[in-house]
Amino acid sequence: MQFPGRIIKAGEKSATVVRALKLRLNDALGLTEGLALDADNPAFGPKMTQAVMLFQARHVDSQGAPLKVDGEVGSVAWEALFGADSVPGAVDTDDALLRDALKIAQGEAAAGVREVRPPLNRGPRVDDYQTRTGLRLKAGTDGFAWCACFLYYCFDEAAKQAGRRNPLIKTAGCQDHWNKARAAGITEITGARATQKPALVKPGMIFIMAFGGGTGHTGIVESVQGGFITTIEGNSNNEGSRDGFGVFRLTRKINTINRGFIDYAGR
Incomplete structure (x- = not known):
């Protein structure tokens, strides 16, 4: 999925963006059963914020530097999640x-x-x-x-x-x-x-x-x-x-x- 051109954080209104992020986070973090984010729930709530922070703490950006652990998905974190082609260049x-x-x-x-x-x-x-x-x-x-x-x-x-x-x-x-x-x-x-x-x-x-x-x-x-x-x-x-x-x-x-x-x- 392409970066939507804004920072994605708690309260995000786009159900499509939230669903894509939840599915990707579940896969990247190996979240299953009770730990998995509910992709059918359109809310970006506290549990999702924690999952984003966990991903940020465990991963680096495309230059090999640590991601900022803030629970928000900007272009750098989005690229780490979805790949370089997901953010325009x-x-x-x-x-x-x-x-x-x-x-x-x-x-x-x-x-x-x-x-x-x-x-x-x-x-x-x-x-x-x-x-x-x-x-x-x-x-x-x-x-x-x-x-x-x-x-x-x-x-x-x-x-x-x-x-x-x-x-x-x-x-x-x-x-x-x-x-x-x-x-x-x-x-x-x-x-x-x-x-x-x-x-x-x-x-x-x-x-x-x-x-x-x-x-x-x-x-x-x-x-x-x-x-x-x-x-x-x-x-x-x-x-x-x-x-x-x-x-x-x-x-x-x-x-x-x-x-x-x-x-x-x-x-």
Whole structure:
């Protein structure tokens, strides 16, 4: 059964969804006789919540990480129950600019762009990213956090190749990007909406994460599979840090993107 595009939890109204989940949970957990969930009962009640939590405690997601044990079935848990093909995915975009910007980001990742330390946040290519957004760098001094600069560079190069205007907000700040994109009427998808309906997320979109105090992190979505996105990010590392040292391809759960996604398609 395909993921219905929302988090399934106690009180779910669709008898079809509840029945499919109960049958799958009975099979996955080996529940028989008195322990089995009654698939003919359309209620998602306490017993079913406990069964979901038991499944979550015993299983991992498609990346091998433990499932969140909360008794609710989001896209990640649904994929673990019904398989990767049960949650929509995407590997391409119909928008020419987004596709070209993504190709440039992929090229930077393939080139293994890294900072050249000391000083911090500096290096020939990293400096290019930062100055493209208007930041001024002084010889021998640390640079700035550059994840947003990397994205602007990728879109700017794509726009130049196409002989057109770069629509991306020109900023080195993640939260500034989110706020200005909203003010400009650029399409945004909140993290909560994307978690409920992963099919809204498409390659070429930009994700924004917030960490408090005005700090954040950003990158471009390369592909979507189930409740996960593959991304290309600047100023990161193999662990997905927001203060890393290079351009990396990473995999993240959609529900970890707490701010949301910006979509420049059609701009």
